[in-house]
Structures are given as C-alpha cells and as structure tokens.
Amino acid sequence: MSSNFQEAVQQLVDDRPPTAVHAIYSSQGIKLIERGVKVDPRLYERLLRHQLSAPLEDALQAQDSINGKALRSTAEDLVERRPVLARLLGHGNHQAQLLDALEAIPLPPPVAFQLSVARDVHPALFQYAVCTALLAGWLVLRPGMVRYDVIMPMAAGLLQDLGMMHIDPALLQPQGDLTPEQRRQLYSHPLVSALLLERHHEYPRELIRAVREHHELLDGSGYPAHLAGDRISPWGRVVSLAQVMSALLRPGRALSALRLSLLLRTNRHQFDPALGDRVLGALRGMASESAPASVTGIAALEPGASPVGQLIAFDRLLAAWPATLGRGGDATPARVQGMAAIGQQCEQMRRLLADVGASGDQLLMLGDDQDADxxxxxxxxxQEMTWQLRALARNARRRWAPAAGEELPTALAAWVGEVDACL
Incomplete structure (x- = not known):
C-alpha cells in the first residue's frame, strides 16, 4: 500500500471504519486480527507498523461497499444532474442497456475496496470514473454486440484512474504548475492503475492494456509511452476519448456540449476519427447550449479577451516553430525525433484551425463582424488552443530533456518564451 493510499484509507477509517473480511497475518505468520473485526483508527495504526503477509487493502471491506447496484445508483444520479450526458446516452435509446452493463462489471473485493475509498474520500474522482465507464460503453455499443465486449471497455473506463489514489493527493485538486516530481507521478499513474489490476483474473489483457493507454493520443503526444496510431489498442482509444469527455461533462462546466464539439473538431489528430464522428453526430441538435444568452458565461471565463486577436497570434506562433531544431549539430536521436514530432503537431494544429475557419488569414477576412454566436x-x-499551446510548449521542453545545468537551444528557448508571453 503506497503512503498516499494509506492516507486515503486513514480518512476512511476515521469516518467509517472498515471490516476485516478474513484474518490478517504478519509476514511471520502471526495472526494480528480475526475475520470480522472492525478496523478502527487505533487498530489501523497498529497494522501499519507490521509487515503483512498480503496487502492490507485485500483484507478490508468498506461500509456499504461498492458493488454493481451502487455503481448503477451513482450513474443514475449523474445522468439526472448532467443534461448533456443524459442526451448522449439517450442517443439511440441505450441508457438502460448501459446501466445494466455497468451493474455487471466484475469487482473483486480489493478493487471494490479501492472504489469505496474513492467514493468516500475522493467523491469527484469516483463520479468521474463512473461517468467515464458510461461513456466508454456508449462509444463501443453497437446493435447485436456481445455483452462482454461492452462490459469490459466500461470496466476499463471505471478503473483507469485507480492509480491516482496512490500518488500525491495534491494532483487530485485543481492547481497551477506542477513540480517535476508531481509531473512524474502524473505521467506514471496509468502504469500504477494497470499494476493494481494485473493480479485479478477477472480482467483480460485487453482491459489492462486499455488502462495503461488511457492518456495516449493518436499523434504520439500522450503519455506514458508516447504511443501513436495503430500502436494504441481499440479499447485504449475508447477510454482515451471517454475520460476526456467525462472531464468536460462534469457539473458546473459551462457550455459543455459546445466545448466537447470544439475539442473534437480542433483535435481530430489526437482521437480515433470514427469515435469522434460518433460523438459529433450525437452532439448535433444540442446547439441550444451555445445560444447568445450564454455568451455572458464565456466573457466571464476570458474577461476583456479578443478571441480573434488571440487566434491570429496563436496561428502565427505555430507557423514560427523553428523547423531546423535538432537537425545537424550534436543533438541526440531522441531529441531529433522529439523536435520533429513537435513540428508535426504545430502543422496539425494550424490545419485544424483552418478546418474550423479560425486560421489567421480567415479571421482577418472577418473585418468588423462581431456576431455574438x-x-x-x-x-x-x-480557450482550447490556449491549453493546446501551453501543453505543446511543455512537451517541447520535456522532449528536449535538458540535463542538469544545460540550457535549451536558443531557437527553442525563444519560441517557448514567445508562447509563454502570448499566453
């Protein structure tokens, strides 16, 4: 049990002490507590002082432990409180079928315990996981499908972020810049999630692989392995898109349908095209979210900003990427490859701006048109391109990977500086 997960379990123990589902032994074979004993804070602290014969989380059961019915109840509540989610699941009348599949996801006791900790200690993370499961099921569901092929991608969506409870809990809270150590933990959490699931025979290798890949993107800009194209599995592509959709559809997120539509239209190089088209098709007819009355919400997000001026500046920054970086000189092959990948992403982002009518040249032709919609x-x-540019600059630094005391090349440092200044 990691120290961060220990802290989460400590909070659970303080509020709702779990029960030992079987006797707990030390690594020397000494019985420490009997089956059925309630583990209160004092007893939990004593158990942590011992080397145990098996992971402690394998022996504990939370009060009102998560099971299929609890998952279904949470999902029904989410659908009721998230109108766009309800509309998506209602597209094709799949909601009841998906709720049935969610209830049937296999949950070995240690996995159920970890989900229970998430529910009681990190409720936002738990709700995000359930929403991701629903959306993963919706993305794969087709008429006549074998039920197993719906349930397992949903399980991958539900369990993809178990590793987040084993890393710095500060990463579960909105915040600004991350420290290098926090970023390393964040990039490793898909691997931690996969490791936590590998010992349970209920889950096939394809599910474990999808969990590892849930932050990989088709253009290779994801993590932890920078996989691209066909190297990402079908279920990995599903969960990658489902978890992004889940984040955008959380309660209180203004204009979520429009944000999701724009995300897919401006990032077609990152997500499976067929899955993206399925989402965009379902979003048609939800345009009421982008009515003029909602412009006030946008103005509050970016006070005083001129989107036209911003987008023109972004287009020029992307065009100004120093294409010769890493060519010649003593750059390592990894740096050459990394800079080439960043250059390709700049070109893709410029093409995507043009595809949605937001390239610099197209915007200059608008003149004084200030139509509210x-x-x-x-x-x-x-806003989406701001996030994309910030991520691109961060990836450029990371993929050059300067050694201790080493500076970035002048051209790269200048470009990154211009991005920072623009944002």
Missing part, C-alpha cells in the same frame, strides 16, 4: 464559438476555440 460567432464570437462565442471563437472564444471557446481560443
């Missing part, structure tokens, strides 16, 4: 959409595109 148009400005609302351009504001959201600018």
């Amino acid at each position: 148009l400005m609302a959409e351009l504001s959201l595109i600018a």
Whole structure:
C-alpha cells in the first residue's frame, strides 16, 4: 500500500471504519486480527507498523461497499444532474442497456475496496470514473454486440484512474504548475492503475492494456509511452476519448456540449476519427447550449479577451516553430525525433484551425463582424488552443530533456518564451 493510499484509507477509517473480511497475518505468520473485526483508527495504526503477509487493502471491506447496484445508483444520479450526458446516452435509446452493463462489471473485493475509498474520500474522482465507464460503453455499443465486449471497455473506463489514489493527493485538486516530481507521478499513474489490476483474473489483457493507454493520443503526444496510431489498442482509444469527455461533462462546466464539439473538431489528430464522428453526430441538435444568452458565461471565463486577436497570434506562433531544431549539430536521436514530432503537431494544429475557419488569414477576412454566436464559438476555440499551446510548449521542453545545468537551444528557448508571453 503506497503512503498516499494509506492516507486515503486513514480518512476512511476515521469516518467509517472498515471490516476485516478474513484474518490478517504478519509476514511471520502471526495472526494480528480475526475475520470480522472492525478496523478502527487505533487498530489501523497498529497494522501499519507490521509487515503483512498480503496487502492490507485485500483484507478490508468498506461500509456499504461498492458493488454493481451502487455503481448503477451513482450513474443514475449523474445522468439526472448532467443534461448533456443524459442526451448522449439517450442517443439511440441505450441508457438502460448501459446501466445494466455497468451493474455487471466484475469487482473483486480489493478493487471494490479501492472504489469505496474513492467514493468516500475522493467523491469527484469516483463520479468521474463512473461517468467515464458510461461513456466508454456508449462509444463501443453497437446493435447485436456481445455483452462482454461492452462490459469490459466500461470496466476499463471505471478503473483507469485507480492509480491516482496512490500518488500525491495534491494532483487530485485543481492547481497551477506542477513540480517535476508531481509531473512524474502524473505521467506514471496509468502504469500504477494497470499494476493494481494485473493480479485479478477477472480482467483480460485487453482491459489492462486499455488502462495503461488511457492518456495516449493518436499523434504520439500522450503519455506514458508516447504511443501513436495503430500502436494504441481499440479499447485504449475508447477510454482515451471517454475520460476526456467525462472531464468536460462534469457539473458546473459551462457550455459543455459546445466545448466537447470544439475539442473534437480542433483535435481530430489526437482521437480515433470514427469515435469522434460518433460523438459529433450525437452532439448535433444540442446547439441550444451555445445560444447568445450564454455568451455572458464565456466573457466571464476570458474577461476583456479578443478571441480573434488571440487566434491570429496563436496561428502565427505555430507557423514560427523553428523547423531546423535538432537537425545537424550534436543533438541526440531522441531529441531529433522529439523536435520533429513537435513540428508535426504545430502543422496539425494550424490545419485544424483552418478546418474550423479560425486560421489567421480567415479571421482577418472577418473585418468588423462581431456576431455574438460567432464570437462565442471563437472564444471557446481560443480557450482550447490556449491549453493546446501551453501543453505543446511543455512537451517541447520535456522532449528536449535538458540535463542538469544545460540550457535549451536558443531557437527553442525563444519560441517557448514567445508562447509563454502570448499566453
């Protein structure tokens, strides 16, 4: 049990002491507590002082432990409180079928315990996981499918972030810049999730692989392995998109349908095209979220910002990427490959801006057109591109990977500096 997960379990023990589902032994074979004993804070602290014969979480059961019915109840509540989620699941009348599949996901006791800790200690993480499971099922569901092929991708969506409870809990809270150690933990959490699931025979290798890949992107800009294209499994592509959708559809997120539409339209190089088209098709007819009355919400997000000016500046920054970086000189092959990948992403982002009518040249042709709906959409595109540019600059630094005391090349440092100044 990691120290961070120990802290989460400690919070659970303090509020709702779990019960030992079988006797707990030390690594020397000494029985420490009997089956059925309630583990209160004092007893939990004593157990932590021992080397145990098996992981402690394997022996504990939370009060009102998570099971299929609890998952279904949570999902029904999420659908009721998230209108866009309800509309997506209602597209094709699949909601009842998906709820049935969610209830049938296999949950070995140690996995059920970890989900129970998430529910009681990190409720937002738990709700995000259930929403991701529903969306993963919706993405794969087709008429006549074998039920197993729906349940297992949903299980991957539900369990993909178990590893988040084993890393720095600060990463579960909205915050600014991450420390290098926090970023390393964040990039490793898909591997931690996969390791936690590998010992349970209920889960096939394809599910474990999808959990490892749930932050991989088709253009190779994801993590932890920078997989690209066909190297990402079908279920990995499903969970990668489902978890992004789940984050966008959380309660209180303004204009979530429009944000999701723009995300897919401006990032077609990162997600499976067929899955993206399925989502965009379902989102048609939800345009009421982007009515002029909602422009006030956008203005509050970016006070005083000119989306047209921002997007023109972003387009010029992408065009200014120093294409000769890493060519010649003594750059390592990894750096050459990394800089080439960043250059390709800059070109892809420029093409995507052009595809949605937001390239620099297209925007200059608008003149004084200040149509409210148009400005609302351009504001959201600018917000999405702000995030994309910030991530691109961060990836450029990371993929050059300067050694201790080493500076970035002048051209790269200048470009990253211009991005930082623009944002």
